[in-house]
Amino acid sequence: MTSFAAALAEAELVVEGRLVDASNATLLCTVDGRRCVYKPVAGERPLWDFPAGSLAGREIAAFEVDRLLGWEFIPLTLWRAVGPAGAGMVQEWCEESSIGEIVTVTPLDDVPTGWRVVVEARDPSGSPVALAHADIDTLQRLSILDAIINNGDRKGGHILTLPGGVVRAVDHGVAFHPENRLRTVLWGWAGESLPADIALDLRALRRTLGDVVPDVDRWLSTEESRALRARVDALLKAGSFPEPSEEWPAIPWPVF
Numbered sequence: 001m002t003s004f005a006a007a008l009a010e011a012e013l014v015v016e017g018r019l020v021d022a023s024n025a026t027l028l029c030t031v032d033g034r035r036c037v038y039k040p041v042a043g044e045r046p047l048w049d050f051p052a053g054s055l056a057g058r059e060i061a062a063f064e065v066d067r068l069l070g071w072e073f074i075p076l077t078l079w080r081a082v083g084p085a086g087a088g089m090v091q092e093w094c095e096e097s098s099i100g101e102i103v104t105v106t107p108l109d110d111v112p113t114g115w116r117v118v119v120e121a122r123d124p125s126g127s128p129v130a131l132a133h134a135d136i137d138t139l140q141r142l143s144i145l146d147a148i149i150n151n152g153d154r155k156g157g158h159i160l161t162l163p164g165g166v167v168r169a170v171d172h173g174v175a176f177h178p179e180n181r182l183r184t185v186l187w188g189w190a191g192e193s194l195p196a197d198i199a200l201d202l203r204a205l206r207r208t209l210g211d212v213v214p215d216v217d218r219w220l221s222t223e224e225s226r227a228l229r230a231r232v233d234a235l236l237k238a239g240s241f242p243e244p245s246e247e248w249p250a251i252p253w254p255v256f
Contacts, residue, residue, distance in 0.1 A: 007032035008090050009078045024055065024173065025085065028093070035093035039173075040085035047174070049181075055173030056089035057219035062149050062172035063091075064215045065228075068208050069201055071141050073169040091170070097163045102134040103156035103185050105255065116188025119251065131156075131255055133188055137195070138167045140241075143186035144198055147242045148205075148231055149175040154184035157256045176220055178227040180245050183252040189241040199236065206232045 011031050015038075019026040025043020029036050041053045050058075056079070063077035075092040083090070108128035111117060118131045133139055139159075146154050152174040160168045174181070194202075209216070209229055217225045235242070244250030 004032060004034065004092075005076060005078065007034075008036060008076065008092065009080055010082075013038055013080075013083055013090070015084050022171075027085070029084075029090075031090070037091045037093055037170075038080070038083055038085075038088060039091075040083055040088035042086045042088070044173075049177060050174065051221075054219075056087075058175050059089045059091070059172050061216050061219040062151075062175050064213075065149055065205075066145060068213070068216075069145065069205050071145060071201070073142055073145060073167065074172065075168055075170065094160050094162055094168045094170070096160050097165075101156070102136070102139065102161055102167070103131075103159055104133075105129055105131050105156075118185060118187045131185060131251070133186060135188065139186055140189060140195065141198060141201075142167065142169055143184065143189065143241065144194070144202070144235065145169070146184050146186065147182060147235060148202075148228070150177055150181050150227070150231060151175045152177065152181035152183050153252050154186060155252050155254070155256055156185050176224045176228060178221075178223045180248055182242065182245070183249055185251060185255055187244060187250065190243040192241050194235070194239055194241065199239065202232055202236055206236065 008031055013029040013031050016028045019028055024045050025040055027038045029038045039056055041056050044053060044055045046052050060077050060079055063074045066074040075094050077089060077091040080090050081087050108120060108130045111130050111132045114135050115132045116135050120130050123129050151172060158169060158171045162168060
């Protein structure tokens with residue numbers, strides 16, 4: 001464990017304030033001179049389709065799956081047994097770049113060249129607009145990570161572009177449901193064949209997952225753990241990016 005990881009898990013958290021746009025209690029803190037996000041279990045809003053008090057653990061499980069893949073989308077995310085508002089998860093803070101977004105809602109005739117249009121709609125004035133995202137392999141991989149963890153809330157605002165073009169992803173509490181719950185703004189490659197390098201990483205992940213990986217499975221029910229592995233198997237068998245289900249809303253609302 002690195003010195004910052006040890007501090008994140010155990011050193012004193014100093015609360016700077018609350019991120020008021022978040023659905024659940026999300027506190028901006030400093031630890032060891034660096035910023036982090038702290039989500040106490042006590043501040044989780046009950047959801048009808050997830051066990052109470054389980055969202056922080058799902059965030060950690062998502063980080064662990066991403067770590068096993070070696071894709072490094074999710075900032076360092078750890079469990080804290082003790083915090084200002086009790087036990088919960090802590091996550092390294094990421095400072096966004098001032099460079100333009102890679103997911104956007106834009107007038108239909110102003111979609112950047114080469115971008116993927118996810119859906120077309122009309123704004124309140126009746127003008128045509130589009131939800132679109134960049135056509136880059138980084139977002140391809142992120143869309144597959146979401147499919148693996150069954151992310152039910154991949155909003156555009158949960159995708160962060162850091163200086164140097166590095167992409168990070170946050171907010172994975174609504175994930176790992178055993179039934180299909182995939183909601184995302186990254187549908188641009190739906191039904192297309194998986195690139196060979198992504199398929200290779202998926203096969204390696206499946207071997208690593210085996211039957212039990214404690215760092216992942218401790219945060220999930222037995223049914224959820226089995227479903228995680230089944231989703232990887234299904235992606236490899238299909239050999240293609242997932243497509244929206246007709247049984248569940250495909251795009252989160254709001255999209256940002």
